[in-house]
Amino acid sequence: MKNRAAYMVGLNKMEIRETPVPEPKAGEVLVKIEYVGICGSDVHYFKDGRCGNFVVDGELMLGHEAGGVVEKLGEGVTDLKVGDKVALEPGITCGHCEFCKSGRYNLCPDVVFLATPPVQGCNEDYITFPADMCFKLPEGMSTKEGALIEPFAVGLHAAHQGKVGMGDQCIILGSGCIGLMTLLACKACGATDITVVDMAQKRLDYAMKLGATRVINAKEKDVLKEVEAFTNGVGIEKVFETAGSPVTIAQTPYLVKKGGTITLVGMAADPEVKFNFGQIMAKEARIESVFRYRNLYAKAISAVANGIDIGMVATHEFDFEHIQEAYEAAINDKENVVKAVIKL
Numbered sequence: 001m002k003n004r005a006a007y008m009v010g011l012n013k014m015e016i017r018e019t020p021v022p023e024p025k026a027g028e029v030l031v032k033i034e035y036v037g038i039c040g041s042d043v044h045y046f047k048d049g050r051c052g053n054f055v056v057d058g059e060l061m062l063g064h065e066a067g068g069v070v071e072k073l074g075e076g077v078t079d080l081k082v083g084d085k086v087a088l089e090p091g092i093t094c095g096h097c098e099f100c101k102s103g104r105y106n107l108c109p110d111v112v113f114l115a116t117p118p119v120q121g122c123n124e125d126y127i128t129f130p131a132d133m134c135f136k137l138p139e140g141m142s143t144k145e146g147a148l149i150e151p152f153a154v155g156l157h158a159a160h161q162g163k164v165g166m167g168d169q170c171i172i173l174g175s176g177c178i179g180l181m182t183l184l185a186c187k188a189c190g191a192t193d194i195t196v197v198d199m200a201q202k203r204l205d206y207a208m209k210l211g212a213t214r215v216i217n218a219k220e221k222d223v224l225k226e227v228e229a230f231t232n233g234v235g236i237e238k239v240f241e242t243a244g245s246p247v248t249i250a251q252t253p254y255l256v257k258k259g260g261t262i263t264l265v266g267m268a269a270d271p272e273v274k275f276n277f278g279q280i281m282a283k284e285a286r287i288e289s290v291f292r293y294r295n296l297y298a299k300a301i302s303a304v305a306n307g308i309d310i311g312m313v314a315t316h317e318f319d320f321e322h323i324q325e326a327y328e329a330a331i332n333d334k335e336n337v338v339k340a341v342i343k344l
Contacts, residue, residue, distance in 0.1 A: 004344075005124035006323045007059045011049055012331075014324040022128040024074030029131045031086060035147035036123055037065030037314070038330050038340045040178065040244060042115060044269050046327050052267045056117050062327075063123035063342070064090040064114035067146025070134070077131040086134040087146035088122070089153075089297045090114035106157075106294040113292075123323065125344055135297045138305045147341060148310045153300045154265065155181030157293035159189045162238050162263035166190035171227065171236045171255060174243030175203035177339040178265060180210055180313050182240050187211050188308060195236070197223055197248075200335045210312065224254055235260065235283075242266045246273040253279035263288045316340040 003021045006014050024030045042062040044051035066088040070080050080086070093100050093108035100108050115121025137146050155178060164170060168191040172179050175198035186194055187210075196207035197216045204215040216226050227236060235257035241249050244266025252262045253276045262285060280287065304310055315338040318326035323342055330340045 001126065003124055003126045004320060005061055006320070007061050008046055008056070009059050012046060012328070014046075014327060016321070016323065019124070021126045024072055024128045026075040027077065027131055028074040028128045029070050029077055029080055029134055030072035030074075030126060030128050031066075031068040031088065031134065032071045032126055033066050033068040033122055033124060033344050034143040035067045036063040036342045036344070037147045037151065037177075038063075038326060038342065039065055039151065040176065041267070043327070043330050044267075045115070045117070047331050048269045050269060052269070052271045054117050058118075060115070060117060061120040061123050062115045063121040064116075065147045065150040066090070066122045066127070067137070067143035067149070069143065071126065074128070074131070080131055080134060080136060085137040085141070085143050085146060087137060087149040087297065087301065088127075088129055089133045089135060090122070090150065091292060092130055092133060104294060106292045123342065135301055137301060141301070141305055144314065144341060145304055145311055148314060148339075149297060149300050149304070151177050151313075151339075152181045152184070152304070152310050153293040153296040154178055154290065155183075155185035156296050156300055158182045158240055158242070158263055158265045158290045159185035161288040161290055162240060162261050164189040164191050164238055167192050168238050169193040169236055170238040170240060171195040171197065172240045172242055173197045173248040173251065174241065174245070174266060175200070175207045175215070175338075176243065176334075177313055179240075179242040180206060180338065181310065182242055182265060183207060183210055183212060184308055184310065186238075186240075188303060191238070195227070198243075202335055203338055206312065206315070206338055210309075223251065227255055231257070237261065239263070240265055244268045246270070249273050250275060253277070253283075253285070256283060256285045258283040259285065261286045261288060263290060265290045314339045314341050318342055320344045
């Protein structure tokens with residue numbers, strides 16, 4: 001068996017090498033990766049060398065959204081068998097800190113998370129991973145959908161953080177992968193009026209296909225005026241920022257209804273952004289934030305198995321040999337590339 005691995009060796013530069021196939025330790029499985037998604041954080045690392053407070057130092061293998069097939073079992077693994085299709089939850093936590101013990105393990109200070117510097121990612125043919133973080137996919141679900149479970153879990157966590165419920169009105173700033181996954185999650189939680197904002201019309205078209213009530217092209221229209229018009233100046237109760245743009249983050253206090261909730265999902269390349277807290281305090285609005293997800297992989301897989309179509313979000317597929325072009329497309333062709341996945 002050969003193990004090809006793609007490393008980011010500098011800004012905007014990817015290199016494929018051959019590395020040894022790892023051997024699973026006790027409690028681990030060897031997974032043959034079939035699909036890896038390109039995440040917004042991967043793009044930030046590749047283009048900017050950083051994402052928020054996380055900075056690339058040296059060579060880094062990107063990729064943390066993975067679906068594959070169990071190839072080999074380590075000692076003591078009984079819940080999986082060779083040939084099982086799995087989705088990998090990419091964060092390995094300590095299990096002992098106050099956050100792990102209270103169920104908020106995404107906040108574990110000692111988490112080892114794929115493709116978060118200095119931890120290497122999974123843009124490779126084979127990876128060993130803890131068996132209890134490999135979630136078996138049901139019959140009929142593809143490993144491509146398995147790779148999309150990770151961003152869908154982010155969308156579900158965003159909807160939970162924003163406490164979206166039956167009949168809620170929401171606005172989602174950003175119609176990229178996470179914005180669309182948040183749209184699907186809000187619909188699943190019962191939201192009935194969902195506005196999606198973006199500057200790329202093709203992305204907005206996808207939002208309409210996935211069930212948005214209306215879309216606003218921010219390149220053509222004044223978003224604040226549009227929202228003021230259809231809400232009679234009241235604003236929107238549940239506001240989600242998924243683009244990670246300083247511009248859209250700064251818009252959220254003006255869009256939120258009095259007593260409403262802003263949920264910050266996207267992470268800007270620069271950790272400090274300008275924000276009007278005077279608006280927040282005058283409206284007594286709540287600010288929630290999203291850091292990955294917790295306790296949601298099984299629910300996300302079940303939701304997809306029972307009809308939620310996350311597959312449409314993956315608009316472009318690239319062979320592993322063309323991973324450099326895939327990342328360049330994700331950066332330079334945002335109008336068309338909503339979500340790129342790598343097929344190994």
